[in-house]
Amino acid sequence: MKPVMHYSEIEGRSTGYYGLLALLGAIIAIALAATYHMEHSGHWVTGMNNQVVWGIPHVFAVFLIVAASGALNVASISSVFGKTAYKPLARLSGLLAIALLVGGLAVLVLDLGRPDRLIVAMTYYNFKSIFAWNIFLYTGFMVIVGVYLWMMMERRMNQYSKQVGMVAFIWRLALTTGTGSIFGFLVARQAYDSALLAPMFIVMSFSFGLAIFLLVLMASYRWTERPLGDAMVQRLKNLLGVFVAGVLYFVIVYHLTNLYSTRLHGVERFFLLEGGIYTQLFWFGQILIGSLVPLFLLYHPRLGKSRTMIGLASVLVILGGLVQMYVILIGGQAYPLVLFPGKEVIEGGFFEGSVATYNPSLWEFLLGIGGLAFALLMVAIAVKVLRFLPNNLDDAHVDHHHGAEKAS
Amino acid sequence: MTRLYRFARNLPAGILMLVTLALPLVVQGGGVPMPDVPKAKRHYSADSECVAPVDEMRKNHMEYILHQRDETMHRGIRTPQFALEECINCHVPENTEVRAGNPEHFCSSCHTYAAVKVDCFQCHADRPVKQTNFHPLTSGRMPHHGSDISNNQESLSEETLLVLTNQGGKEE
Amino acid sequence: MSEKQDNQLSRREFLSGSTAAAGLAVAPGVFLTLTAQAKPAGQPVSSENRWGMLIDSNKCANGCTSCVSACEQENGWGSANPTENKSSPEQKAQWIRKVTLRDKETGHVQSLPLMCQHCEHPPCVDVCPTGASFKRADGIVLVDKHICIGCRYCMMACPYKARSFIHEDLQDQLPHAPRGKGTVESCTLCVHRVDRDSDKAVPACAEACNSEGHRAMVFGDLKDPDSEISRELKNYGGEQIRADLGLNTGIRYRGI
Numbered sequence: 001m002k003p004v005m006h007y008s009e010i011e012g013r014s015t016g017y018y019g020l021l022a023l024l025g026a027i028i029a030i031a032l033a034a035t036y037h038m039e040h041s042g043h044w045v046t047g048m049n050n051q052v053v054w055g056i057p058h059v060f061a062v063f064l065i066v067a068a069s070g071a072l073n074v075a076s077i078s079s080v081f082g083k084t085a086y087k088p089l090a091r092l093s094g095l096l097a098i099a100l101l102v103g104g105l106a107v108l109v110l111d112l113g114r115p116d117r118l119i120v121a122m123t124y125y126n127f128k129s130i131f132a133w134n135i136f137l138y139t140g141f142m143v144i145v146g147v148y149l150w151m152m153m154e155r156r157m158n159q160y161s162k163q164v165g166m167v168a169f170i171w172r173l174a175l176t177t178g179t180g181s182i183f184g185f186l187v188a189r190q191a192y193d194s195a196l197l198a199p200m201f202i203v204m205s206f207s208f209g210l211a212i213f214l215l216v217l218m219a220s221y222r223w224t225e226r227p228l229g230d231a232m233v234q235r236l237k238n239l240l241g242v243f244v245a246g247v248l249y250f251v252i253v254y255h256l257t258n259l260y261s262t263r264l265h266g267v268e269r270f271f272l273l274e275g276g277i278y279t280q281l282f283w284f285g286q287i288l289i290g291s292l293v294p295l296f297l298l299y300h301p302r303l304g305k306s307r308t309m310i311g312l313a314s315v316l317v318i319l320g321g322l323v324q325m326y327v328i329l330i331g332g333q334a335y336p337l338v339l340f341p342g343k344e345v346i347e348g349g350f351f352e353g354s355v356a357t358y359n360p361s362l363w364e365f366l367l368g369i370g371g372l373a374f375a376l377l378m379v380a381i382a383v384k385v386l387r388f389l390p391n392n393l394d395d396a397h398v399d400h401h402h403g404a405e406k407a408s
Numbered sequence: 409m410t411r412l413y414r415f416a417r418n419l420p421a422g423i424l425m426l427v428t429l430a431l432p433l434v435v436q437g438g439g440v441p442m443p444d445v446p447k448a449k450r451h452y453s454a455d456s457e458c459v460a461p462v463d464e465m466r467k468n469h470m471e472y473i474l475h476q477r478d479e480t481m482h483r484g485i486r487t488p489q490f491a492l493e494e495c496i497n498c499h500v501p502e503n504t505e506v507r508a509g510n511p512e513h514f515c516s517s518c519h520t521y522a523a524v525k526v527d528c529f530q531c532h533a534d535r536p537v538k539q540t541n542f543h544p545l546t547s548g549r550m551p552h553h554g555s556d557i558s559n560n561q562e563s564l565s566e567e568t569l570l571v572l573t574n575q576g577g578k579e580e
Numbered sequence: 581m582s583e584k585q586d587n588q589l590s591r592r593e594f595l596s597g598s599t600a601a602a603g604l605a606v607a608p609g610v611f612l613t614l615t616a617q618a619k620p621a622g623q624p625v626s627s628e629n630r631w632g633m634l635i636d637s638n639k640c641a642n643g644c645t646s647c648v649s650a651c652e653q654e655n656g657w658g659s660a661n662p663t664e665n666k667s668s669p670e671q672k673a674q675w676i677r678k679v680t681l682r683d684k685e686t687g688h689v690q691s692l693p694l695m696c697q698h699c700e701h702p703p704c705v706d707v708c709p710t711g712a713s714f715k716r717a718d719g720i721v722l723v724d725k726h727i728c729i730g731c732r733y734c735m736m737a738c739p740y741k742a743r744s745f746i747h748e749d750l751q752d753q754l755p756h757a758p759r760g761k762g763t764v765e766s767c768t769l770c771v772h773r774v775d776r777d778s779d780k781a782v783p784a785c786a787e788a789c790n791s792e793g794h795r796a797m798v799f800g801d802l803k804d805p806d807s808e809i810s811r812e813l814k815n816y817g818g819e820q821i822r823a824d825l826g827l828n829t830g831i832r833y834r835g836i
Contacts (some may be wrong), residue, residue, distance in 0.1 A: 044666045486621050532753065
C-alpha cells in the first residue's frame with residue numbers, strides 16, 4: 001500500500017470556526033481604532049518620543065517579519081534539503097510565511113508618521129537605504145512564495161517546486177539579513193553596531209517562525225479533528241529545540257564579543273547588570289522564559305512527549321522572542337549615545353547622557369497584537385478557501401509518505 | 409522609474425483636472441453653489457491679475473507650486489513668483505481667523521467645492537506671517553529680545569510684501 | 581530709523597534679483613557690496629560652497645542659551661510655537677540644545693551647543709527610504725517634508741540625536757520654516773537666510789552668540805580658503821564630534 005497525501009479545504013462551518021474569525025476580527029477592529037486614534041491625534045498619545053523613536057509597534061512588526069521568513073523554513077527543509085517528511089507541511093509553511101509578513105508590514109506601515117503617503121514610499125526610492133532594499137525584499141518574498149505555493153498546489157507545476165523553493169530559500173535568507181541589518185548598520189548606536197545581528201536574526205527567525213508554525217499546526221489539526229501523529233510533532237519539536245539553542249548561542253557570542261571590547265563595556269553593563277527593566281527582561285524574559293524553560297520542556301524525556309508541553313514551550317519561545325526584540329530595539333535606543341568619550345554630561349538640554357524613558361501606551365500594544373491577529377485571520381480564511389492542509393498526518397501517512405517519496 | 413515617479417506625482421493633479429473638467433456637469437446636475445473665492449489683495453502687474461493668466465492658474469496652480477517646491481527645497485531657488493508663501497500673502501488677509509480648514513479660506517473655498525484634499529497647511533503657514541527673520545546687518549536687534557521684533561515686523565511687512573508680490577518683470 | 585530703511589531696501593534687492601535691483605538702489609555702499617556676492621534668487625545652490633560652523637567651546641558661556649532661544653524664534657519651534665503643547669518634553673522638537681560637560685579625569689567643565697552636524701556623509705541620508713532626508717549641493721542636510729513618511733529611521737541612524745519627530749498637529753508655523761505632524765525635522769543651518777543673503781548670511785544661533793558678545797560660533801564657507809572659518813580652522817584647528825565615524829561634519833568644535 002502506498003498512501004497518497006491528500007489535501008483539502010477545512011469545512012469551516014462550525015461555531016468554533018466562526019467564533020475564531022469573530023475573535024480575530026474584533027482584535028483587528030480594535031487595533032484599527034487604536035491606529036486611528038494614534039494617527040489622528042499624533043504620536044504624542046503613544047509612549048514613543050524623540051529619544052525612543054521606535055516602540056512596541058516596531059517590536060511586533062520586526063518580530064512578525066522575522067518569524068515570517070522562519071515560517072517558510074519547513075517548506076525549505078522539504079524542497080531544498082530533500083527531507084520529504086516535511087513535504088506535506090510545505091503549503092501551510094508558505095501560507096504562514098506570507099500571512100505573517102503581511103501582518104508585520106501592516107503594523108509597520110500603520111505606525112508611520114504619514115501612513116497616507118504610502119504611495120511616496122513606493123515611488124521615491126533611495127537605493128542606499130536598507131529600508132528601501134527591504135521594501136523590495138518584502139514584496140519579492142511575497143511574490144516568490146506565492147509562486148512557490150502555486151508550483152506546489154498545481155499538479156502540472158509540481159516539477160518546478162524544488163527550483164522555486166530554492167529561490168525562496170535564498171530570498172528568505174536575504175530578507176532576514178536585510179531585517180537584521182536595519183539595526184546592524186546603525187553605527188551610531190552602541191547596541192546595534194554589529195555584523196552579528198544579521199545571522200542572529202536568521203537563527204531567531206528559525207526559532208520564532210517554527211514556534212508559530214507548530215502552534216498553528218497543532219491548533220488547526222485539533223480543531224478540524226484531523227489526525228496529527230506524534231512522528232511529525234516530535235520531529236518539529238526537536239527542530240525547535242535546536243533552533244532555540246542556536247539563538248541562545250548567538251546571544252552569548254554577541255555579548256562575549258561586546259564584553260571583549262572596552263569601548264562597549266558601558267552598554268554591556270547596561271544590558272546585563274544595571275539596565276533596570278531591560279536587564280530584568282533580558283535575564284528573566286529572554287534567557288529564562290524564552291530559552292531555558294522551553295529547552296527544558298522540549299528535551300525533557302517525559303514532558304517532551306506531551307502536546308500541551310510542546311505547545312507551552314512554543315508559546316514561551318514566542319513570548320521570549322517578543323521580549324528579545326524589546327530588549328534589542330527599545331533597550332538599544334534607551335542606552336544614551338556616547339558623544340563625548342571620557343566626559344560626563346552634567347547638564348543637557350535634551351535628556352543628554354541619561355537612559356531614555358519609554359512607557360509604552362495601550363494603543364501601541366493593540367496595534368501590534370492586531371498585526372498578529374491579521375496574520376492568523378488570513379491563515380484561517382485561506383485554509384478554508386484553498387487546499388493547504390493535508391487530510392491525514394498520522395504516523396503511518398507521514399512515514400509511508402516519506403518512504404514513498406524517497407523511492408520515487 | 410522616472411516615468412513612474414512622474415505618474416505618481418502627477419496623479420493628484422490629474423485627478424483634480426478631471427474634477428475641474430467635470431465641474432460644469434456637477435453644477436448643472438446638482439445645483440451646488442459655485443465657490444465664493446476671496447479676492448486677491450492686489451494685481452501681480454498691470455497686465456496680469458495673477459502670477460500667470462488666471463485661467464491657467466485655476467487649472468494648473470498645483471503644477472507651478474509643485475515645481476517650485478522641489479526647486480526651492482532641493483536647489484535653494486527662492487524666486488517669489490510661484491512660491492506658496494506669496495500665494496498666501498496675496499490671497500489671504502493678515503491675522504485672519506479663517507484658517508486652512510475653513511471653507512472660506514482662499515484655498516479651501518475651491519478645494520472644498522472640488523472635494524480635493526490638500527495637506528499643504530499641515531506644515532505651511534495658512535495666513536501671511538510677518539517676517540521675523542533678520543537681515544544680518546540689522547544684528548543687534550535680537551530675535552529673543554521681544555520688543556524689537558514687533559517694531560521691526562510692523563515696518564517691514566506691508567512694504568516688503570508689496571515689493572515681493574510685484575516682482576517678476578515689473579519695476580515699482 | 582534711516583539705517584533700518586536702508587536695510588530693508590537692500591533686502592528687497594536680494595529678493596527681487598540683481599537685474600531688477602538697479603533702479604531701487606538707495607544705499608549704494610551697502611547695496612553694492614552685498615549684491616556683488618549674493619546668489620541671485622533664481623540660481624541654484626552650488627557645490628562650490630560648503631557651509632559650516634566652527635564652535636569654540638571655550639568661548640561658549642556656561643548657562644547662556646541665547647543660541648537656543650534665537651533658533652526657537654527664528655524657526656518657530658519650542659517656546660516660539662505654543663501650539664506644540666500636548667507633547668511631553670521628551671517628545672517635543674529640539675533643533676539645537678546646550679550641553680554642559682565635565683571631564684572625568686580633570687574635572688574641567690565646558691559647555692557647547694549641539695545640533696545637526698551637517699555631515700558630508702550623513703547617516704540619516706543613507707538610511708532614508710524615500711530620499712526625503714537629503715544633502716544639498718552646498719552641504720546643508722535637510723528633510724524634504726513633502727516626501728517624508730515619518731518612519732524615523734533617520735533618527736535611529738543619527739549619532740547626534742539631532743532630529744525631532746513632530747508628535748501632534750501644529751499651527752502658526754513660519755513661512756520659511758514649515759513643520760508639521762508626522763514628519764521629521766532638524767536644524768537647517770538657517771537655509772532661508774543662506775539662500776537669501778548667500779555668503780553674508782549668519783544663522784540665527786551664531787548671530788545671537790555674536791550679539792551676546794561671546795562670538796563662539798563662526799559660520800562660513802568651508803570651501804572658500806579666505807573665509808574666516810577656513811582660516812580659523814587652518815590656523816588653529818577644530819575637531820568633530822565622533823570623528824571616529826568618519827562623517828566629516830560641517831560643524832566643527834574647538835576645545836572638546
